[in-house]
Amino acid sequence: MEQTSAHDAVASARSGQALPRTCIIGAGSSGITAVKALQDRGLPFDCFEKSDRVGGNWVLGNRNGMSSSYSTLHINTSRERMEYADLPMPASYPDFPRHDQIARYFDEYVDRFGLRERISFDRGVQRAIRTPDGRWEVTLQDGEQRLYDALIVANGHHWDPRWPEPEIPGRFTGEVMHSHHYTDPSQLAGRHVVVVGMGNSAMDIAVDASYHAASTRLVARKGVHIVPKYILGKPLDAGVRPTRVPFTWMLRGLEPVLKATVGPMDRYGLPLPDHRLGQTHPTVSSRILDRLAHGAIEVRPEIEELRGESVRYRDGREEQADLIVYCTGYKISFPFFEDGLIDAAENELVLYKRVFPVAPTGLYFIGFVQPWGAIMPIAEAQSQIVADHLLGAYALPSESDMRRDMEAMSARQRKRYLPSKRHTLQVDFSNHMVELADEARAGAQRARDLGCPLPITPLAQTLA
Numbered sequence: 001m002e003q004t005s006a007h008d009a010v011a012s013a014r015s016g017q018a019l020p021r022t023c024i025i026g027a028g029s030s031g032i033t034a035v036k037a038l039q040d041r042g043l044p045f046d047c048f049e050k051s052d053r054v055g056g057n058w059v060l061g062n063r064n065g066m067s068s069s070y071s072t073l074h075i076n077t078s079r080e081r082m083e084y085a086d087l088p089m090p091a092s093y094p095d096f097p098r099h100d101q102i103a104r105y106f107d108e109y110v111d112r113f114g115l116r117e118r119i120s121f122d123r124g125v126q127r128a129i130r131t132p133d134g135r136w137e138v139t140l141q142d143g144e145q146r147l148y149d150a151l152i153v154a155n156g157h158h159w160d161p162r163w164p165e166p167e168i169p170g171r172f173t174g175e176v177m178h179s180h181h182y183t184d185p186s187q188l189a190g191r192h193v194v195v196v197g198m199g200n201s202a203m204d205i206a207v208d209a210s211y212h213a214a215s216t217r218l219v220a221r222k223g224v225h226i227v228p229k230y231i232l233g234k235p236l237d238a239g240v241r242p243t244r245v246p247f248t249w250m251l252r253g254l255e256p257v258l259k260a261t262v263g264p265m266d267r268y269g270l271p272l273p274d275h276r277l278g279q280t281h282p283t284v285s286s287r288i289l290d291r292l293a294h295g296a297i298e299v300r301p302e303i304e305e306l307r308g309e310s311v312r313y314r315d316g317r318e319e320q321a322d323l324i325v326y327c328t329g330y331k332i333s334f335p336f337f338e339d340g341l342i343d344a345a346e347n348e349l350v351l352y353k354r355v356f357p358v359a360p361t362g363l364y365f366i367g368f369v370q371p372w373g374a375i376m377p378i379a380e381a382q383s384q385i386v387a388d389h390l391l392g393a394y395a396l397p398s399e400s401d402m403r404r405d406m407e408a409m410s411a412r413q414r415k416r417y418l419p420s421k422r423h424t425l426q427v428d429f430s431n432h433m434v435e436l437a438d439e440a441r442a443g444a445q446r447a448r449d450l451g452c453p454l455p456i457t458p459l460a461q462t463l464a
Contacts, residue, residue, distance in 0.1 A: 019044060020149035020150050020390050021046075021149050022043065023125070023128070023150070023152070024046070025125045025128070025152065025155050026047075026048075026056065026156065027047055027049035027051075027054045027055075028054070028055060028154065028367070029055070029058065029375065030056075030156070030367025030375065031047060031056070031152075031367075032110055032115060033366065033380040034154055034366050034387075035110075035115045035118055036113050037380075037383035038383075038387050039115065039118060041387050041391050043387060045118075046146070048119075048120050048138075048140065049119055049121050049122075049124070050122070051122070052122055054106050054107065054109075054110050054119065055102075055107070057069060058099050058103045060100065060103075066155075066159035067159075070182050070205075071184045072184075072208055073099040074097065074098050075096050075097055076096070076229065077237060077373055078236070078237050078238060081235075081237045081374050081377075082102075082373075082374030082376050084376055085377065087109050087112060087113075095235050123140050125138055125139070125140060125336045126139050127139040127338075128151055128336045128337060130360050134361065135149055136149070136151045136362065138151070150362040150363070150364065150390060151363050152364045152365075153334065153364065154366040157333075157368055158180075159180070160332075160333040161180045161328075161330060162330050162331045162347075163326060163328060164328050170307055171307075172307075172324060174321055174323055174324065175324070176324050176326070177324070179197070179325060182201075182325060185208040187323075188205075188212045188323065189212045191322040192214050192217075192320050193214075193215065193216050193217070193323050194219060194311055194321045194323070195216065195217070196221075196324060196325065196326045196327060196328065197328055198220055198222065198223075198224045199329070199422075201327045202218070202327035204285070205325055206288065206297050207297070210296035214322075217319065218292075218299050219302065219303055220299050223272045224273055224280060224283045225265070225277045225280075225282070226265065226284075226285055227262075227277075227282050227283065227284050228284075229284060229286040231261070242431075242434045242437065243434060245430075245431075246431065248278055251278040254277060255276070258277070268293055269292055270292070271299075278416075279416065280420070280422070281370060281372070281422055282372050300313050300315075300317070301313050309321070331344075331347060332344040332349050332425075342357065346424070347421035350406050351406070352396070352402040352405060352406055353382075353436065354368060354369050355385065356402070364386045364389075366379050366382050366386065367379040368425055369425050370423075370425040370426050371426075372427075373430070374429070378433065378436070381440075385440055385443065388443070388447075389443070393444060393447050394444055395450055396446070397446065
């Protein structure tokens with residue numbers, strides 16, 4: 001049966017019951033998938049976006065202040081792996097599109113499906129409070145208050161900078177910047193730049209500095225595996241599809257290829273990793289190793305002390321610095337919630353299937369994952385499950401089953417990844433997409449067992 005008629009059938013079966021009204025916070029790459037999923041099912045909702053446009057993190061200079069884009073930013077996931085299921089990315093785009101191309105793609109998405117008029121722009125959510133009757137009282141930035149039955153949080157997790165922990169001793173008289181506030185190489189020009197971090201942003205900024213700064217030092221506190229964007233002439237993730245084959249098995253096959261093509265990290269002056277490929281979030285760059293090999297970037301150990309106009313490293317070396325760029329990640333933050341409502345201590349947000357908290361009910365999170373791969377298809381799949389839950393065509397398992405599943409997930413995370421606040425949201429794209437499809441089918445069966453006459457499982461059909 002076609003999806004539209006299925007939705008009509010469920011809506012008819014629920015005649016006499018008011019459909020829940022939902023508030024969606026954010027219209028970035030995750031929020032707009034929630035808007036589409038709810039609109040497709042005829043569910044009433046409001047979506048509030050602090051900025052004047054969609055795209056969130058991918059809008060350079062986004063006036064909501066939450067974008068971490070910079071002028072030289074390109075996606076680390078290939079075009080075909082990051083596109084939504086119902087809108088291919090333009091074939092004219094390169095394998096790894098630039099930030100403005102991705103932002104245009106999001107504009108095309110909301111316009112293609114008539115979503116733009118369903119979003120309230122320049123209207124951020126200031127506060128969301130759980131009322132005694134189980135609803136959500138939402139206060140907007142202009143002071144208006146509205147009541148909702150459900151709340152979808154899609155405010156992203158790459159906007160609240162996390163600084164070095166513990167704080168580096170000493171005092172620095174130069175400029176200190178977090179990568180969140182880096183926008184253009186002109187900020188680096190002619191300066192002695194120290195880049196702290198070994199993630200994707202650190203690599204990009206160090207490469208930019210190597211062309212524009214007076215000197216570039218990359219502080220490598222720990223060794224990482226650096227993976228180029230192309231392997232054997234194809235994008236790194238070419239051919240990666242949802243699968244039940246453990247992603248770690250695929251990584252084991254990639255290790256000898258990297259050994260043969262890239263070689264050991266100490267060849268480039270970097271410390272050797274103390275872990276296997278896949279035990280940390282991947283650092284993907286095709287440019288950093290070239291700049292290291294040419295001596296345009298110098299590697300330094302951990303900073304031991306800040307000394308006015310200079311930096312002293314753990315090996316005792318001391319050098320002049322004008323600018324330190326900390327590429328030390330982000331905190332998970334929900335400034336609109338009261339303290340204690342959602343516990344994200346140690347940057348860990350434990351949710352059933354990365355979407356549902358056990359309590360409070362009527363609350364959903366979209367896009368709070370950190371995949372080896374693109375977040376957009378995952379957010380799209382999450383939004384479909386949430387929309388079906390709001391409609392009654394998907395049912396959650398018992399609270400005890402949810403807690404067991406969440407505990408098992410946390411145990412797998414601890415076993416798989418090195419201890420770090422960076423890995424609390426980590427998922428393997430190919431396996432997680434299958435997990436969401438399985439959950440969509442299981443939830444549809446639970447809904448049938450509870451009397452829903454017709455399940456709606458577009459996600460299960462998409463990933464079958």
